[in-house]
Amino acid sequence: MIRFYANENGKLTELDEPRPACWINITPPFNHAELEKLANQMDIPLDFLTDSLDIDERSRYEREEQVRLIVVNTPIVNEVESEHEGIYVTVPIGIILTLDNMITITSHENPVLEMFLEGKVKNFDPANETRFVLQIMEQNVYRFLICLKKLNLTRNVIEKELYNSSRNSDLRQLLRIEKSLVYFVNTLSSNELLKMKMKRSDFLKIRDDEDQTDLFEDIIIDNSQALEMANVHTNILSGTMEAYASIISNNLNFVMQRLTLITIILMVPTLVASFYGMNVPVPFKSESTSSFYFILFFSLIISLLLAWWFRRKQLF
DSSP states (O other): OEEEEEEETTEEEEESSOOTTOEEEEOSSOOHHHHHHHHHHHTOOHHHHHGGGOTTOOSEEEEETTEEEEEEEEEEEOSOOOTTSOSEEEEEEEEEEOSSOEEEEESSOOHHHHHHHTTOSTTOOTTOHHHHHHHHHHHHHHHHHHHHHHHHHHHHHHHHHHHHOOOHHHHHHHHHHHHHHHHHHHHHHHHHHHHHHHHHHTTTOOTTOHHHHHHHHHHHHHHHHHHHHHHHHHHHHHHHHHHHHHHHHHHHHHHHHHHHHHHHHHHHHHHHHHHHTSSSOOTTTTSOTTHHHHHHHHHHHHHHHHHHHHHHTTOO
């Protein structure tokens, strides 16, 4: 779906046809023929559009004549409800700057661009392409921070539940969080490298604009903070998983130890009964009616002594 937007009277308005200084937003559903038609109409390389649809595309920038491409990755909720997949995945946003227009393209519905469509971003004007790019990067970092906070809250809830029970569903949920954090760390690192290169090469041509330069530096700082937060959450989660695995192993060892001691204690009466079940002469066997009770009492005394000794050694 290809839509055109422009700022009219301070309000974002959808247009029927593209015009200079408008925002062209491409979101699913669309087909390859529509992309080819737009590429010919706007005189841009077709691969600038198709590369941005690859979910594994890394964050980068590219220039071809007067057309510039920026690919930045952003988090979205994973549509695949699977125990083996992360809660969030990262997908690329393609930002194409031409002489007259700015084009954004994504392979999934994107919360970052929806913020602009819903009018939730202040001082947004599609005609100011450079500031628009910086605002997309800024909202993208905020999106990472929001997702990181949600993941951390989910981890805290699951961790409290694990103190009372050891359900496999909770452990699988922790694994999904861990996968999401791995995606976040890799993507934030790639985004940070992209922004540092853009700043060094002045890709957006804002070196002489103090306000936009300061905004870009703030975005880089916020991205670094998000990356550090993702690393911290990853380390905490890894430590939690290791500690929980140690607790489970320790509890299992404790249970096995108790079962072994109980087996040893019960083995004494079983051994005595085995001796007196033999078809050979054995002391106290069939000599009186009280022999059975004497043997039973003797076995019980030995078992109690064993239990007392194990208890004294703090094995129970």
